[in-house]
Amino acid sequence: MLRVALVIFIVLMVQQTVIVALRIGGVHPDLLWLLPITAALLDGPETGAIVGFWAGLTFDLVLPTPFGLSALVGCVLGYAVGSLTKAADPRATWLKPVAALAGSLAADMLFAVLGAILGQSQMVQIDFLALFLVVGISSVVLVLPVSRLMRWALAGEGHRRSLVSAQAESGIW
Amino acid sequence: MPRSRRSRRTLTVIILIVLSLSLISLDQNTRTHSLTSGVKSVANDVYAPLRQGVLDVISPIGNFFAGAFNYGSVQAQNERLERTIGQLRAAQLEQGFEQNQLREITALQNLPFLQSLPTVTAQTQDEYSSNFTATITLDKGRADGVDVGYPVVGAGGLVGKVIQSFHHTSIVQLITDGQSKVDVTFGNGNQFLGIVDGQGPSSSMTADLVPPHTPLHKGDRMYTSGLNAASFPPGIPVATVRTFHTSAGASQETIEVDPAANLSQLAYVDVVQWVPST
Numbered sequence: 001m002l003r004v005a006l007v008i009f010i011v012l013m014v015q016q017t018v019i020v021a022l023r024i025g026g027v028h029p030d031l032l033w034l035l036p037i038t039a040a041l042l043d044g045p046e047t048g049a050i051v052g053f054w055a056g057l058t059f060d061l062v063l064p065t066p067f068g069l070s071a072l073v074g075c076v077l078g079y080a081v082g083s084l085t086k087a088a089d090p091r092a093t094w095l096k097p098v099a100a101l102a103g104s105l106a107a108d109m110l111f112a113v114l115g116a117i118l119g120q121s122q123m124v125q126i127d128f129l130a131l132f133l134v135v136g137i138s139s140v141v142l143v144l145p146v147s148r149l150m151r152w153a154l155a156g157e158g159h160r161r162s163l164v165s166a167q168a169e170s171g172i173w
Numbered sequence: 174m175p176r177s178r179r180s181r182r183t184l185t186v187i188i189l190i191v192l193s194l195s196l197i198s199l200d201q202n203t204r205t206h207s208l209t210s211g212v213k214s215v216a217n218d219v220y221a222p223l224r225q226g227v228l229d230v231i232s233p234i235g236n237f238f239a240g241a242f243n244y245g246s247v248q249a250q251n252e253r254l255e256r257t258i259g260q261l262r263a264a265q266l267e268q269g270f271e272q273n274q275l276r277e278i279t280a281l282q283n284l285p286f287l288q289s290l291p292t293v294t295a296q297t298q299d300e301y302s303s304n305f306t307a308t309i310t311l312d313k314g315r316a317d318g319v320d321v322g323y324p325v326v327g328a329g330g331l332v333g334k335v336i337q338s339f340h341h342t343s344i345v346q347l348i349t350d351g352q353s354k355v356d357v358t359f360g361n362g363n364q365f366l367g368i369v370d371g372q373g374p375s376s377s378m379t380a381d382l383v384p385p386h387t388p389l390h391k392g393d394r395m396y397t398s399g400l401n402a403a404s405f406p407p408g409i410p411v412a413t414v415r416t417f418h419t420s421a422g423a424s425q426e427t428i429e430v431d432p433a434a435n436l437s438q439l440a441y442v443d444v445v446q447w448v449p450s451t
Contacts, residue, residue, distance in 0.1 A: 017227045020302055026375035027304050046182040053189045057196075061216035064308045064337065064344045067209040068196030075189045112305060118201060122351020123305040125373040131304055 003156035004039075007149045008055045011035060016062065025130035029138030031146060032059050032070060033107040036078030037099050038143065038150040041085060047154065048078025066118050069111065077107045100143035101136050108135055214314075214339035221298065221312070221342050290406065292326075292443040293318050298342065300439065307350035307374040309333075309439055314341045319444045322404065324397075327442045330410030330433030331355065331397060335444065345442070348411065348432055349374055356403045357395040357411050360388070366398060369412050369430060378412060380428040385419040387426050395430065406447050410434075 015031045022028050035055040040048025052074030060070045081103050088095055108131060115123035200209040295317075299310035313319045315338050325332045325345045333353065337344040346353055353371035357380065358364075367383040380395060393414040399407025412430035419426045 013224065013227050016224055016299065016302060017231060020299065023301065026301070028301070030304065044182075046185055049186045049189055053193065056193075060196075061213055062220055063303050064306050064346075065303050066197055067200035067213065068193050071196065072190065072193035075186065075193055079186045108304070115305060118197065120305070120352065122307075122371070122373055125351040125376070126305060127373070127375045130375065135304070 003153040004051060004054070007153040008035060008051075008058050010149065011055070011146065012058055012062070015059075024134050025127065027127070027130045027134040029142065030104065030108070030135050031142060032056065032074065033077060033104045034100060034139060034143055034146040035150065036074045037081050037103040038096075038147040039154065040078045040082030041090070041096060041099055041147070042151055043082075043154050044086070045079045045082025048082040049075045050078070051150075052076070052078030065111075065115060065123070066120065069114060069118070073107050073111045073114065076110065077103055080106075096143050096147055097140045100139040104135050104139040105132050108132070210337070213337070217339040217342050225298070291318075291446045293446065294441060294443055295319065295343075296441055297439045301374060307333075307347040307353075307371065308336070309345050309347065309442075311335075311343045311345060311442065311444070312341070313444065314339045314343045316340050318446060319343045320446075320448075322448060324405045324409065324445045324447060325442050326409060326445060327434040327436075327439055329435050330412075331405065332434050332436065332439065332442050334404060343444075347371070347374075347436060348434075349376075349378060349436060355405060355411050356398045356400055358398040358400075358407075359393055359395040359414075363396065363398075366400070367395070367428075369395060377415070377429045378432065380412065380414070380430050381425060383426045383428055385423055385426050389414055389417045389426070389428065391415065391417075394433065404449055406445065 011031050011034075019031060020028050032055060036048045036052030039051035053071050056070035056072065056074030057068070060067050063070065081099055085095060085099055109128075112123045112126070112128075196209065199205045293313055295311035295313040297309050298312050301307065302310065309332075311319065311325075319335060319338055321335050321338050323335045325334060331348055333345045333347040333350070335343050336346040348355060348369065349371045351371055351373045353369075355369045357367050357369050359367070365383065365387055367380045370379050370381050372378055391414055394410055395412045395414070397403065397405040397407055397409040397411055399405065410433035412433055415429045415431050417426055417428045
């Protein structure tokens with residue numbers, strides 16, 4: 001648990017100091033969703049949901065959006081990614097980028113819609129094309145380092161990486 | 174997969190979802206909002222110095238590269254700033270007399286004038302931390318006299334208002350945020366009224382509820398009206414008219430406006446210690 005908490009903290013700090021400054025068209029990349037996505041790919045839907053919940057809750061503490069919303073979306077995202085990729089070959093090179101792209105966009109969409117339902121109507125008034133382009137492309141690029149961090153974190157917890165074969169583990173990422 | 178493991182997995186996810194929904198409910202309920210706000214306040218007090226520490230470490234590296242790549246533009250910007258400072262000094266001397274007159278008139282009419290209101294100068298720590306809101310984080314909070322609802326002004330005019338205040342930090346909703354609405358007055362003698370609506374961080378602001386064919390000019394200034402238990406004291410520049418037209422049969426004029434304040438330069442802002450009169 002300590003390693004996972006440390007990884008969440010590192011990602012939060014990187015997001016809030018470096019990533020927020022990389023704004024393109026008023027939008028910056030979003031590392032938060034990559035945490036449940038990579039956890040789910042490495043250790044299944046339950047771990048994905050747990051990591052998504054705690055990562056979301058940590059980000060909720062410093063974001064101006066409704067408290068608990070990131071935790072809810074992170075939890076659902078982790079579970080969904082883990083369940084949907086269960087049957088996929090974990091060694092497939094396309095798996096991480098596709099999961100990062102589809103997962104991040106779906107999470108942003110869900111986040112905006114739920115926020116609007118909670119009275120934050122401005123959350124659906126943003127430029128979704130710019131959001132999808134920036135978050136989608138950056139997630140595909142950044143999923144690899146985040147996955148490496150998450151692999152280290154989960155290995156420290158003694159998790160059985162059921163979705164990652166020994167062959168895949170010996171690879172670069 | 175064994176049935177028991179699948180059941181446990183489902184139960185874990187259900188518990189986490191229920192927990193998230195409970196936290197959202199606590200945050201949304203006005204009676205229990207103080208609980209989540211208190212937790213966020215404590216977290217921000219811990220997080221803000223850590224974040225600043227990280228920034229202090231990485232900023233010199235970033236500044237080195239930015240300086241190396243942008244030396245020419247920085248020099249040109251410096252010259253422009255020096256010229257602007259000279260113009261402002263001259264204007265300040267001219268305005269001294271007029272400001273005294275205005276202060277006397279507003280005092281006579283018992284109206285608050287921004288320059289007579291106490292302010293707290295704050296440094297911006299963080300901008301647009303979420304893609305879904307137009308907010309900035311300031312390095313001043315409740316302990317420094319910054320409370321929820323206080324207007325925030327910057328160079329040129331209104332920047333926004335404080336929506337969350339923690340012990341030593343606060344969050345300001347910018348006037349470009351989709352939730353922002355500011356009652357404004359404009360025209361000769363300020364005889365027209367309207368509402369400046371934020372449309373999100375990457376979209377133009379609009380001025381709404383302005384009757385069709387209201388006489389306007391490009392560059393016209395709109396000021397806070399201070400009417401109807403407004404959220405802001407009167408007379409703060411809010412926006413300037415960029416485009417306007419009245420469509421056939423429309424019930425209001427379509428007006429696009431730009432913020433009067435330079436929202437791309439918010440290193441320092443003033444929080445006005447002003448609360449609406451109820």
